[in-house]
Amino acid sequence: MPPSAPTPPATCTAVIGLQWGDEGKGKAVDLLAAEHDAVVRYNGGANAGHSVVVGGTRYSLHLVPSGILYPGKLAVIGNGVVVDPEKLIQEIDGLTQKGVDASGLVVSSRAHVVAPYHKAEDELREELLKSAAEAGDGETQELGTTRRGIGPAYADKVQRATAVRMGDLLKPAVLRERVALACVFKNSALAGLASRAGRPFTPFDPGPLADAMLGWGERLRPRIQDTAYLLHDLLAQNKRILFEGANATLLDVDHGTYPYVTSSSCAALGIGPGTGISERRLGRVLGVMKAYTTRVGRGPMPTELTDDTAHRIRERGREYGTTTGRPRRVGWVDLVAVRYAAMLNGITGIVLTMLDVLDGLPTLRACTAYRVNGAETGRYLPDAHDLAGAEPVFTDFNGFSADLSAMRSRADLPDAARRYLDFVEEYVGVPIQLVGVGPGREQTIHS
Numbered sequence: 001m002p003p004s005a006p007t008p009p010a011t012c013t014a015v016i017g018l019q020w021g022d023e024g025k026g027k028a029v030d031l032l033a034a035e036h037d038a039v040v041r042y043n044g045g046a047n048a049g050h051s052v053v054v055g056g057t058r059y060s061l062h063l064v065p066s067g068i069l070y071p072g073k074l075a076v077i078g079n080g081v082v083v084d085p086e087k088l089i090q091e092i093d094g095l096t097q098k099g100v101d102a103s104g105l106v107v108s109s110r111a112h113v114v115a116p117y118h119k120a121e122d123e124l125r126e127e128l129l130k131s132a133a134e135a136g137d138g139e140t141q142e143l144g145t146t147r148r149g150i151g152p153a154y155a156d157k158v159q160r161a162t163a164v165r166m167g168d169l170l171k172p173a174v175l176r177e178r179v180a181l182a183c184v185f186k187n188s189a190l191a192g193l194a195s196r197a198g199r200p201f202t203p204f205d206p207g208p209l210a211d212a213m214l215g216w217g218e219r220l221r222p223r224i225q226d227t228a229y230l231l232h233d234l235l236a237q238n239k240r241i242l243f244e245g246a247n248a249t250l251l252d253v254d255h256g257t258y259p260y261v262t263s264s265s266c267a268a269l270g271i272g273p274g275t276g277i278s279e280r281r282l283g284r285v286l287g288v289m290k291a292y293t294t295r296v297g298r299g300p301m302p303t304e305l306t307d308d309t310a311h312r313i314r315e316r317g318r319e320y321g322t323t324t325g326r327p328r329r330v331g332w333v334d335l336v337a338v339r340y341a342a343m344l345n346g347i348t349g350i351v352l353t354m355l356d357v358l359d360g361l362p363t364l365r366a367c368t369a370y371r372v373n374g375a376e377t378g379r380y381l382p383d384a385h386d387l388a389g390a391e392p393v394f395t396d397f398n399g400f401s402a403d404l405s406a407m408r409s410r411a412d413l414p415d416a417a418r419r420y421l422d423f424v425e426e427y428v429g430v431p432i433q434l435v436g437v438g439p440g441r442e443q444t445i446h447s
């Protein structure tokens with residue numbers, strides 16, 4: 001009998017959003033990148049918008065992993081990401097113009113391509129859903145997608161025959177055949193959708209489209225690689241890998257508020273399929289949560305506020321989408337939802353962001369249960385219809401009035417802020433390891 005295989009060292013870290021996105025994952029990844037050799041995206045696409053502020057300069061990252069801001073780190077776009085090559089090239093050029101060295105960026109040859117027809121489909125489907133919602137009086141609504149072609153690209157990945165992968169951009173004969181076939185399917189489907197939506201539609205011409213895609217491939221050629229082997233080679237050299245979650249657990253296609261979710265596995269559960277690295281290599285899973293809640297796009301949000309408090313939090317927290325510029329919906333922290341997300345991800349620590357934004361509010365509220373059909377429950381409802389019927393049950397806290405932005409220790413925080421943090425730790429059952437008191441890299445309490 002062969003000797004049993006040794007347990008591999010768990011030297012990797014994951015950073016995952018515990019709410020509906022925009023929790024401050026970019027900043028957390030930027031902080032942690034210093035102690036890792038590679039930063040890897042495993043899901044989502046250009047729907048993500050991760051802002052990092054370094055030395056007063058704000059960087060907005062969509063496809064490029066946030067670790068790119070550290071010179072010498074490898075930044076990997078894994079196979080689970082859907083890549084819009086044109087947007088990726090624009091992003092690389094924008095970073096280079098800002099003086100960022102993007103030479104460490106590589107893309108999986110197995111990552112799927114978001115093509116122009118995917119963005120057209122995303123747009124048309126949303127328009128049709130909007131019309132259906134206006135015409136009906138049921139639950140139908142548009143999903144409120146970022147219109148970046150994410151859903152249609154993932155659908156084609158699963159559909160297979162008409163999908164294009166990054167590696168195909170380097171194979172002219174394969175690509176031309178694939179694009180010609182894709183155009184047959186897409187043009188007929190999109191013409192139908194456009195006519196229903198009363199929109200003009202110009203069919204995609206496979207020749208020029210393939211030419212453009214091959215051009216993007218040429219630009220990206222040195223970066224397109226088999227990233228599964230690349231990452232395993234790094235692990236074999238005892239290098240440390242940081243996984244950067246995009247979107248967030250409550251937007252996860254399986255575990256979020258379906259159907260108001262994105263189309264990928266955003267939770268840590270998506271790391272294996274999205275990179276080829278086993279979850280057994282994860283030593284730390286950090287869950288990022290805001291001290292309140294935001295959501296962009298449609299779908300239920302039990303703690304949503306629409307009053308002056310919402311306005312105040314939105315302005316203080318600059319709660320406007322990094323990707324679409326849409327004002328974010330704002331509400332009190334939903335600890336039922338956060339505890340559910342913490343459970344799914346198996347988090348080992350919490351990164352609590354935006355505590356500074358709550359300064360000056362007389363009372364803080366945290367949802368600690370839902371009332372559903374007259375009964376209280378501490379369990380989340382990962383279905384949009386069910387969650388829409390949940391009424392939040394709040395626990396109230398005294399607010400605090402102090403500028404937290406220069407504080408660097410938990411002991412410096414006002415009593416009321418400390419009590420709030422203690423309560424979150426107790427309720428979720430996981431320690432808070434980092435507290436954000438401002439957008440800057442240094443505006444962080446290591447607790």
Ligand code: GDP
Nearest residue numbers: 022023024025026049050051354436437438439
């Ligand atoms: P991500 O998608 O999770 O990376 O988050 P976004 O970058 O979309 O949104 C988070 C926003 O909050 C960005 O503008 C960050 O610069 C900012 N931010 C992150 N942490 C903090 C914090 O602790 N306090 C404040 N005031 N802003 C923060």
Ligand code: IMO
Nearest residue numbers: 021022047048049144145146246247262296297
């Ligand atoms: P980061 O990584 C916030 C939301 C969209 C929409 C739904 C589906 O910055 O936290 P999609 O375009 O993915 O089909 O849209 O998901 N959404 C996000 N909301 N932050 C994100 O990413 C998001 N990525 C997708 O607003 O409701």
Ligand code: MG
Nearest residue numbers: 022049050322
């Ligand atoms: Mg964001």
